Amino acid sequence: MILIDKVSKRFAAQGTGTRWQRKGWRLHRTAQPWVQAVSDISLHAPNGQITGLLGPNGAGKTSTLRMLAGLLAPDSGRLEVDGLSVTQERAKAQARMGILADARGLYPRLTARENMVYFGRLQGLSAPAAHARAEQLADLLELRPLLDRATEGFSQGERVKTALARALVHDPDNIILDEPTNGLDVLATRALRETLLHLCSPEGGSKCIVFSTHIMQEVERLCDQVVVVAHGRNVASGSVADLLAQTGQSDFEDAFVHLAFAATPPQIGVVP
Amino acid sequence: MSRPAVGKALAQWGAVFIKEIKDAWRDRRTLRMVLLLSLVQGPLVLLLVSTLASEKENRIDKREIYAQGMQYAPGLQNFIERQAYTIKVPPADAMDKLAAGQLEDAILVVPADFEQRLHTMEMPTIEIYANSSSRGSDTARDLVRKLLQSYAQERVALTLVLRGVAVASLQPLEVQERDMANANARAAQLTGAMIPLYVLIAVLTGAMGAAMDSTAGERERSSLEPLMMNPVSPWALALGKWGAVALLAALIALLTSLSFIPAQLLIRSDVLQALFRYGLADALRFGLICLPFAGAVAAVLMASSIRGKSIKEAQAGNSLVLMVFMLLPLVSLLNDAAEPDWYYLVPSLAQQTLMLHVLRAEPIALWQWLLPSAIGVVLTIAGLAYVGRAMRSNAVR
Numbered sequence: 001m002i003l004i005d006k007v008s009k010r011f012a013a014q015g016t017g018t019r020w021q022r023k024g025w026r027l028h029r030t031a032q033p034w035v036q037a038v039s040d041i042s043l044h045a046p047n048g049q050i051t052g053l054l055g056p057n058g059a060g061k062t063s064t065l066r067m068l069a070g071l072l073a074p075d076s077g078r079l080e081v082d083g084l085s086v087t088q089e090r091a092k093a094q095a096r097m098g099i100l101a102d103a104r105g106l107y108p109r110l111t112a113r114e115n116m117v118y119f120g121r122l123q124g125l126s127a128p129a130a131h132a133r134a135e136q137l138a139d140l141l142e143l144r145p146l147l148d149r150a151t152e153g154f155s156q157g158e159r160v161k162t163a164l165a166r167a168l169v170h171d172p173d174n175i176i177l178d179e180p181t182n183g184l185d186v187l188a189t190r191a192l193r194e195t196l197l198h199l200c201s202p203e204g205g206s207k208c209i210v211f212s213t214h215i216m217q218e219v220e221r222l223c224d225q226v227v228v229v230a231h232g233r234n235v236a237s238g239s240v241a242d243l244l245a246q247t248g249q250s251d252f253e254d255a256f257v258h259l260a261f262a263a264t265p266p267q268i269g270v271v272p
Numbered sequence: 273m274s275r276p277a278v279g280k281a282l283a284q285w286g287a288v289f290i291k292e293i294k295d296a297w298r299d300r301r302t303l304r305m306v307l308l309l310s311l312v313q314g315p316l317v318l319l320l321v322s323t324l325a326s327e328k329e330n331r332i333d334k335r336e337i338y339a340q341g342m343q344y345a346p347g348l349q350n351f352i353e354r355q356a357y358t359i360k361v362p363p364a365d366a367m368d369k370l371a372a373g374q375l376e377d378a379i380l381v382v383p384a385d386f387e388q389r390l391h392t393m394e395m396p397t398i399e400i401y402a403n404s405s406s407r408g409s410d411t412a413r414d415l416v417r418k419l420l421q422s423y424a425q426e427r428v429a430l431t432l433v434l435r436g437v438a439v440a441s442l443q444p445l446e447v448q449e450r451d452m453a454n455a456n457a458r459a460a461q462l463t464g465a466m467i468p469l470y471v472l473i474a475v476l477t478g479a480m481g482a483a484m485d486s487t488a489g490e491r492e493r494s495s496l497e498p499l500m501m502n503p504v505s506p507w508a509l510a511l512g513k514w515g516a517v518a519l520l521a522a523l524i525a526l527l528t529s530l531s532f533i534p535a536q537l538l539i540r541s542d543v544l545q546a547l548f549r550y551g552l553a554d555a556l557r558f559g560l561i562c563l564p565f566a567g568a569v570a571a572v573l574m575a576s577s578i579r580g581k582s583i584k585e586a587q588a589g590n591s592l593v594l595m596v597f598m599l600l601p602l603v604s605l606l607n608d609a610a611e612p613d614w615y616y617l618v619p620s621l622a623q624q625t626l627m628l629h630v631l632r633a634e635p636i637a638l639w640q641w642l643l644p645s646a647i648g649v650v651l652t653i654a655g656l657a658y659v660g661r662a663m664r665s666n667a668v669r
Contacts, residue, residue: 069501071667091503099501103494109298110291121287122502124280150298163498 001208002051002068002174004043007077009063010036037063039232040077045225047173048206050196052223054213056260060232061212062102065178068210069099081174095123098172100180104163108152112143112162115151116169123170130169137165141195157188164192168199175199177211181218193222216253230260281508288504288512296482296516306478310524314531315538317470318548325541327376327408337416338362341382345398347390348382351423370401376408378416390427468627469601471528471558472620475566476573476594478524479517483573486513487659488586491578491666500667506660510574514656517570525562529555554630560641561626564648568619569597571655578662604628616643619651 013033020027038060045051055061066072068079070090079086081093106115113134120130138144141161146154151162160180168175177196181189196211198204213219219226220240228236228243236243236259240252249255296303335357342349342359352359362379369375381399389396398420402413429439490496499509532550539545576593580586601624604611616622622644629636 066497066668071497071500071664091505094501094503097501099498101494101498101501103497105493105495105498107291107295107495108493109295114291114294118287118291119498119502122284122499122504124283124503166498 001047001080001082002043002045002176002210003078003080004041004064004068005078005080006040006042007038007064007067007074007079008036008040009038009060009067009072009075010034037232038067038074041227041229041232041234043210043227043234043237045174045208045210047208048200048202049224050200050209050211050222052211052213052219052226053229054216054219054226054256054260055229056214059214059229059260061214061229062178063232064229065099065176065210065212068176069097069101070094095170096172097174097176098167098170100160100164100167100175100177102178102182104159106151106154106159106162106166109150111148111150112154112165113138113147115162116166119166120169125170133169133171134165137168140198141165142191156183157185160184160188160192164195171205172207173205174208175210177209179213180211181213181215189218193218196222216256220252228256228259235259235262281505284504284508285512285515288509289515292482292486292513292516293519295485296520299485302481306481306520306524307527310474310478310528311531313470313474313528314467315535317466318532318535319538321466322539322541322545324407336360337380337412337419338366338377339380339382341384341386342380344384345382345386345390347387347427348420348423351426352419355419355422357419367401370403370409373403373406373409375403376406376412378402378409378412380416380420467532467631468624469598471525471562471627472565472601472623473598474528475521475525475562476569476597479521479566479570480573480590480594482517482520483570484577484580484583484586484590486517487574487577487663488580488583490663491580492582496663496667500664506663507656509663510656510660514567514570514574514652514659517574518567518652521566521570522559522563525566526555526559529558529562549633550631557630558627561623561630561644564645564652565619565623568648568651568655571652571659575655575658575662578659578666616640617647619644619647622647 011034013035021030022028041060041064043051043053043064053061053064063072067074068081068086070086070093073087079093081096084093084096086093107118110118113131116134116137117127117130120133121127125133134147138147141164143161143165146158146162151159154162160183164177164180167177175196180192184192196209199207200209211218211222223240225239226237226243227234236246238246243255243259244250244252247255247258249258335355337352337357337359338361339349339352339359340362342361349359363369366375366379370377370379379401381401383396383398386396386398400413400416400420403409425443428442432439432442490499530552533552533555536545536548536550539548572593573590576589577586579589597620600618600621603618603621604615604624611625615625616639626636626640626644629640
C-alpha cells in the first residue's frame, strides 16, 4: 500500500545558479528563482490494484515518484509505503518497493542476469536466492534468450524488460513504474500490460502497482483508479468511468484534456 | 550497528566490489592499455635516463676536441695530445650548426698571435664556443675548459720551477675529493628524479579511468538513479566502489615497481649499470610505499569525479587533482638542503621522498613509514565520506 499525502517540492530554476549582488562593500546573495514542481499532490494506492498517475509532460509525475523512491526529500507532506515513512525509514521503505525509473540505467558491460543479481544482492538477497529469482523472472518476462547477454546491444524493449526484472528481483509488494511503455512497440507494450495485470492479481501476489504515464490507452486498459495531475497539482481522481462522468465526456482523451489543461499554470517565484 | 546490519552492509559491500571488478575487467581495452602502460613505463624511463647518461660517458670516452687555429699554439697542442686527446679541425659550417643547436660539441678557437703573446706574458685570449641550450655542448665546454686550466697551471709551474721557486708557493694546498655517497645514492642522482615520479604518475593515471567510470560513469549512464533506489548504505556503496579502484591502483603501483627489475637489462650507461641495483625487495618496498597512496588517490579521484555529470566533466576536475599530485614532488627538486620532516605530511611528496630513500639504500624510520600512511588513510576516509553523501544528492540528473 502506498500513501502520498499533500506532497510538495520546488526546485531552483535551471541554469540560474547563485548570483551575488554588491551592496556597499558587502556581497549579498540575490534571491534565487524557483519553480514549484509539485504542489500538494496526494495519492492512495491499495494492494491488488493498479493506480495510474496521469499527466502531461512536466506535470510533476517523475518528481513525485522520485520523492516516493527516497531520491528527493519533499518540502512538505507525507510519503508512506506499507505504513513506513519514506523520509524517516528510507531503507526499510525502499526494501518494500520495486521501482522502474524513467532512466532505465542498466550496466552495459554486465549481462541481464548480472544486472538482476546485483540489485538482488543490494536488496539483501543471498547470492543463490538472487540467481534463482533471476531465473524465475526470466520465465515471467520472457527474458531467457537475453539472460546471459551483455545489455550493451539490447533494444529499447529488451532494456525495459531487463530493468523491470531488476526492479522485481526482491519480489516487492509495491511496484512503481515511471513511464514504463516509453519507446516500446505494440507487442512489447501488450506483453508488459499482461505482466502488470498478472502481478496485481491474487495469483501474481496482489501487488500494489503505481505507474505514471501520459498515454490514455494504457490508463483505460490497465488502471483501477487514476490520479490526474497537471502543473504539479492533483486535478482529479477516480476510476476511468468516474472521470468520464465528472467531465461529461464520452472519450477519455477528451476528459483528460478537459481536466489537465484547464488547470492554472505553475507557480514561479523567488526564494528570499 | 547491530550484527545483522553489519552482515548486510558487508554483503552489500561485497556485491558492489565484485560488480565493479567485473565491470572493470570487461572493459578490456581500457584495462589492457592501463596495465601495458604500467609495465612499459619503467623500462622506458630507465632507457631514457641511461641514454642521457651514456651520451655523457661517450663524450668523455671519445677523447676528441674540436679546435681551430691550433697551429698557432704548438705548446697547447702538445699538452692536449699528451692527455691522450685527439684534436680535430671543425667542419666549415660548425659555427652555424653550433648556434642552431645541431652540433653537440664545443669549439676551441686559438688566435694567430697566441704563442707570441704567451711568451711575452701578454695574456692571450683563447675562446671556447659552445651552446648552453645543448647538454652535449655544455659537457664538451667543461672538458675543454678543464684542459685549458690544466695547461695554464702546468705552464706556471714550469716557469716557477725554472726560476727556482717552489711549486707549493703557487699551490699551497692539495685538494683530494672523497665521495661519501654509496653506489645506490650515486645512481639515485641519475634515476631519483624520474623513477619515483613515474611510479606516482602511473598510479594516478591508472586509477583515474576506473574512478571516473564508477562515479561520473554511473551518472552519465543514468544508472545512479536506479542504484540509489536500493536500500544500500552509502558507506557500503562508496567502499565497494573504492575497493575496486584502489585494487587496480595498487596493482598498477606493484606492476610499475616490478617493471624496473627487468628494465635494468636495457640500461645503456656503463656507470648506471654498475651503480643501479634494484631488486625484488626494493620493488616490494616501492609497492608498500604506494599502497596507502593508491587508496588515497582512488578516494580523492572518486570524490572529484562524482561532481561531474559525465566522464568529460569529471576529466576536467580530475586534471586539476592530477596536476596537484604531480607538482608536489617537484618541491624536493627545488630544495637542495636536507629534506625537512614536513615532506612526510604531503601526499605524493612523501611517497617520492620514501622511494628516493629506497633507491639510495638508506634506512627508513618507522615514523617515516607510518606518517604518510596515516595521511593516506585520512584522505581516503574524507574522500569516501564525500562520495557516499554526493552519490545520493547527485542521483537525480
